[in-house]
Amino acid sequence: MKYLPGVALLLSLLSLAGCGGGEHEDLKQWMKESTQDLKGRIAPLPEVKPYEAVAYGVAGVMDPFKAGKLEPEHKKDGGGLVPDFNRPREALESYPLESLKYVGFLARGKVASGVILADSTVHQVKIGNYMGQNFGIIINITEAEVTLRELVQDSSSDWIERTSTLQLQGAEVAK
Numbered sequence: 347m348k349y350l351p352g353v354a355l356l357l358s359l360l361s362l363a364g365c366g367g368g369e370h371e372d373l374k375q376w377m378k379e380s381t382q383d384l385k386g387r388i389a390p391l392p393e394v395k396p397y398e399a400v401a402y403g404v405a406g407v408m409d410p411f412k413a414g415k416l417e418p419e420h421k422k423d424g425g426g427l428v429p430d431f432n433r434p435r436e437a438l439e440s441y442p443l444e445s446l447k448y449v450g451f452l453a454r455g456k457v458a459s460g461v462i463l464a465d466s467t468v469h470q471v472k473i474g475n476y477m478g479q480n481f482g483i484i485i486n487i488t489e490a491e492v493t494l495r496e497l498v499q500d501s502s503s504d505w506i507e508r509t510s511t512l513q514l515q516g517a518e519v520a521k
Contacts, residue, residue: 427505429481429497436476438462438469443478443494448512451489458487462512482510490514 438446441464450461452470462469462477471477471492475484482494492512497505 427497427507429505438464438471438475438477439479439481441465441478443480443482443496443510443512446477446512447515448492449515451487451514460484460487460492462492463515478510480508480510 445464447463448460449463449468452459452461457472460471462471471484471487473484473487476482477484477492477494478496480496480498482496484492485495486493491514494510494512496508496510498508500506
């Protein structure tokens with residue numbers, strides 16, 4: 347039993363040696379006949395046209411490769427819009443507007459109020475309250491939506507106004 351692995355190794359080496367011998371003349375003859383009429387041919391490279399530079403010589407026109415500053419129509423006195431950083435923050439200003447949900451509408455006489463869900467807390471808001479992280483002040487509340495006017499910075503760090511809305515959510519939110 348102790349000679350069995352050595353015998354198996356010897357037999358496998360002998361069988362491999364048997365496969366490697368011989369000249370395989372028939373295979374060599376077939377290869378010679380098959381490749382006799384073949385000639386390699388490579389297509390010529392395409393002609394490279396020389397580069398022609400085009401000069402950009404339009405004076406007085408904004409360069410299309412530089413970011414241009416678009417001035418909003420409602421901007422006055424060189425960017426007079428600035429948020430009030432000294433006023434006390436309201437509870438809903440710590441949430442991004444996308445995470446707030448408008449889930450209800452209340453009307454007491456002519457005063458409209460909205461019900462806002464932030465995380466799992468319900469807040470009642472009215473016109474003039476602040477909401478969201480972009481200095482958004484509520485300017486209108488209807489049965490369908492809450493409208494805010496936000497102050498955001500543009501690419502040139504000037505403050506511009508933007509109007510955003512929160513749509514009334516369906517019954518699946520008010521569980």
